Amino acid sequence: MPELPEVETVVRSLRGVLTGRHIQAWQIFWPRSLDDPELPATLQQQADNRITGLTRRAKWILVLFANGSRIGIHLRMTGRLYPVSMQEWPTLDKHLISWAWQLDESEWLVFADQRRFGRTIWLPDENSYNAFNARFGPEPLGRKFTTASLFRALQGSRRQIKPWLLDQTRIAGLGNIYVDESLWLAQIHPQTATNLVPPKQAQLLRDSIRKVLRRAIAANGTTFMNFKFLSGSEGGYTDELLVFRRQGQPCPRCQGLIERIQVAQRSTHFCPQCQPWLVRS
DNA sequence: TCGAATGTTGCGAA
DNA sequence: TTTCGCAACATTCG
Secondary structure, eight states: OOSHHHHHHHHHHHHHHHTTOBEEEEEESOGGGBSSTTHHHHHHHOSOOBEEEEEEETTEEEEEETTSOEEEEEOTTTEEEEEEOTTTGGGSOGGGEEEEEEEGGGOEEEEEESSOOOEEEEEOSHHHHHHHHTTSOOOTTSTTOOHHHHHHHHHTOOSBHHHHHHOTTTSSSOOHHHHHHHHHHTTOOTTOBGGGOOHHHHHHHHHHHHHHHHHHHHTTOBOSSSOOBTTTBOOBGGGGOSSTTOTTSBOTTTOOBOEEEEETTEEEEEOTTTSOSSOOO
16 A cells, blocks of 8 residues: 555644653564564663654655654555554454554554555654655655756656656655546656657646645545555545546547557556647646 | 566667 | 665465
């Protein structure tokens, strides 16, 4: 359950649950999910383990501690992060769980992950956080994601636009679903070379990305098989998808048939009729 | 049995 | 230097 809106949904739903709590114990079921095997011991040695907040950067969940250290959690394809009561905890099937924190008042925070791709990293200080932060491009919903900066960046590359948008060093947080949706809304063919996108289309693309992400966040994300936030609630954006996994169905804009092709090893959905190869302004 | 699945990384070859 | 394809990670589902 992986893209920006789903991660944002998890962060918002867990912020109130985690803020102010302490991690009393850490149970590890899949050690490889930890970037640093010493992380649990390191955390225990911290004088103050109070969680002061929860934020998101790209598709990472960041848990903030009182002394300025952070833990980053990436859900990858199938990760889920949710609280579980003390009563419920013993009944859980542990083989799907990568790790779990025991919080104050005897609640558990579970990181369950069917495919076990999810990762957890340790950012002890500002230096490590800055290095982490530098790995990503601008947040698409942030102030720095302007039409001018997007157009400039597009001019600097000759790659196909779809893999370019998926590249987290260019824009942070977009994944396969929302790239297809955004390109459809902006009427840009996914294989268009980035440097051939005219300024007007760049503006439309920037606005489309923000519109799609905002609507998805408002709907609590998209649910396929694995994404559920908190205990079992489903994301509502699944019903609002206009092209993703709708191959063979009529385009909502022009009634052409949605096609599915491979672009950069990812399944890609678009309308060949109203997303021409290259759009001129 | 094979292929594909919301993601990321690293390697080697154009 | 940039871009691209592929494998790997691990598991389930159709």
